[in-house]
Amino acid sequence: MTKEIRLMKGNEAMAEAAILAGVDAYFGYPITPQSEIIEYLMSANTAERTGMQVLQAESEIASINMVYGAAGCGKRALTSSSSPGISLKMEGISYLAGAELPCVIVNVVRAGPGLATIQPSQSDYFQAVKGGGHGDYKLIVLAPSTVQESVDFMRLAFDLAFRYRNPVMILTDGIIGQMMEKVELFEQQPRLSEAPEWATRGKKPGEKSTVVTSLHLESEDMEQVNLRLQAKYREVEKNEVRFESYRCEDAEVLFVAFGSSARIARKAMDLARMKGIRAGLLRPITLYPFPVDEVRRLAGQVSGMLTVEMNAGQMVEDVRLAVNGRTPVEHFGRFGGMIPGPDETLKALESRLEEWHKKQPAQAE
Amino acid sequence: MAEQSIISPENLVYKKTEVMTDRELHYCPGCGHGTAHRMLAEAIDELGIQSETIGVAPVGCSVLAYYYLNVDMQEAAHGRAPAVATGIKRVLPEKYVFTYQGDGDLAAIGTSETIHACNRGENILIVFINNGIYGMTGGQMAPTTLPGMKSSTCPMGRDVKTMGNPLKITELVAQLPGTYYVTRQSVHTPGNARKARRAMKKALEYQKENKGTCLVEVVSNCPSGWKMNPVDSNKWMEENMFPFYPLGDIKVPGKGLVNGGKDGR
C-alpha cells in the first residue's frame, strides 16, 4: 500500500496525527499560534472517526485538569497551548507528574515574558525541561523540527507517556506550527481497549478501590515516591535520548540547536562548509533526556560549540553542563519573535573562531 | 436477647455500608464531613452502583475522602475537581461521577471550574460541603463566611465592605440551564441526614438519565475552625448559617427554580 502524502500546516498535521494515534480525548483553550489544533479537531468529526472526545474548556487550567481526569481513567489524553497558556497549565502538569499519569501536552511556543507577542520563540525551554511547576519532576520533552516530525512525535509521545507513566511535552514553536510541509501520515491506530491496572474505571467487587493521587502526607512515604520518580527518570535518561547529527564526524566546530533553530543552524553549517570551515550540527530531539553523552563526546573533538536558539540562552546551560569546561560553549540567539538568519548565524560562529582556535581542544577522557 | 441472635441476619436492623471502608476517620469530633461521607456512601449503596462510580476528592479537610469512600477515586488539585470530573465523565460516560468539595475549594479557587462544569451541564454530581470556613488550613475566611463572622483572617469579623459578601454559589449555579437538580441540605440530625442521602440518591439517579449537573449543598459545621464544641457548633449553625443559607430545594426537575431561586425555601 502506498502511503498518502499530504501538504499540511504543522498544527493541523499534529491534530490529524492525534486522531490517527488513537487519542481518546483532547481538551484545550484557544491561543495563537496553535488554535488550528482545536479548530481542526472540532471539524474532523472525531466522534464518528474514532470516538475521540474534543472539548473546548473554559481555561487552560480547566483543560489540563480534564486531561488529568481522563488520563486517570487510563485514556490517551491530549492538550495543547502556547506559552501564556502553558504557564497556566503548570499546576496541573505538576499534579500529573506527581500522580504518574501519562498524557501529552503540546506547546507551540511564542515569545515572552508576559503577553509579549504571538511570534515564534524557544524561550520556554527552561520551563519545559527544568520544571515550571512545583516539585522534583521531569517531563519527557520532544522537539520536532519539521511538520513530519510533529506528526511522528505525536505517536511517539503517547508511547513514551504510557511506557513511563509520565507526561510528555512536544515543544515546538510558531514557525513549525504555522508552516506547510509535505507529510506522510501513519495508519490509524486503535484506541486503547484495555484499562491499565492503575486506572480508575470503577472498583471491581471484592477488589481494593483504585486511587489516583499525588498526596503522600508522611515524609517517609513522600521520599519513597520521589526516589521512585527519580529512578524512573534515570531509566528515561538511559533509554530515550534522541538526537540527530549532521557532519559531526570531521567537525572542528559545532552548532547545537533544536527545533526551528536547527534548520537555520543547518543552513549556516552548509555555508560554513562552503567557506572551508569544518562545522557540524548536533540537534537534540529529546530536550529531556538531553543528549549529554554525545555532547560530552564531541567536546573532546571540537574547538568550540555555538548554540543557536530563539531565546536569550537557555539550552546553552545544558550544553555547558555536559561539556563541563572542556571546550568553549557560547550562545547565539535572537528573541522576542525575531528569527535568526543563516548569514548572521554564520557570522556569529566566525566571530568566535579565532578565539577558539587559540585554545586546544581538550583530550577525550 | 443473646449476642448471637442480635447479630444473626434476620435481626439485622442496621449495617455499615460496604461503600465506607473500615478506616478510622481523621475528622475532628462532631465534624459533619464524616456523616456527609456516609450519606453519600449509602446513596451509592442503595443504588447498587459502587463498582460503576468514580469520585473526585478536593483539597480541604476531605482531601483523604478516598480513604473512607470505597469507590475508585481521583484526588484533584485545589478547586479543580469539576474539571477533573469532566475529564472522567467525557471518556467514561456510562460511569457515575461525583465530586466532593468544600466551600473554599468550590466557591473560591474553583469558582470558574464549578460554574463552567454546571453551565455545560456535565452529567456529574457535585457534593458541596459549606462550613463557612477553611477548615483544613486552620480556620481562615471562606467565600461563604457570614457577615460579621470571625475567622483567623477576619479576627474582627467579616467586614463585607472590604472583604466582600458571602457568595451564594448554589443559588448562582441554579440559574444556569446546565443544572438539573440543586438543593441545600444538612446532616446535623438523623432526619436531616436522611434527607441529604435521599437528595444525593436522586441526583445519582438523574445522572443515569443524563439530565445535567446536580449539586447537593450540605451546610455543615466546623467545630475546630469555629472554635466551639460540637453541640454548640450545631446550635450556632442552626441559628446563624440556616437563616443565610436556608435548607431546601433550590431547583427541582420539572418545576425549575423554587421561589425564583432567591433562597432555598
Ligand SMILES: Cc1ncc(C[n+]2csc(CCOP(=O)(O)OP(=O)(O)O)c2C)c(N)n1
Ligand atoms: C493552590 C492551593 N492553594 C492553597 C492551598 C491551601 N489550602 C488547602 S485546603 C484550603 C481551604 C480548604 O477549605 P474548604 O474548601 O472550605 O474545605 P474544608 O477544609 O473547610 O472542608 C486551602 C486554602 C492548596 N492546597 N493549594
Ligand code: SF4
Ligand atoms: S477542621 Fe473543621 S472541617 Fe476540618 S475536620 Fe475539623 S471540624 Fe471538620
Ligand SMILES: [Mg+2]
Ligand atoms: Mg470549608
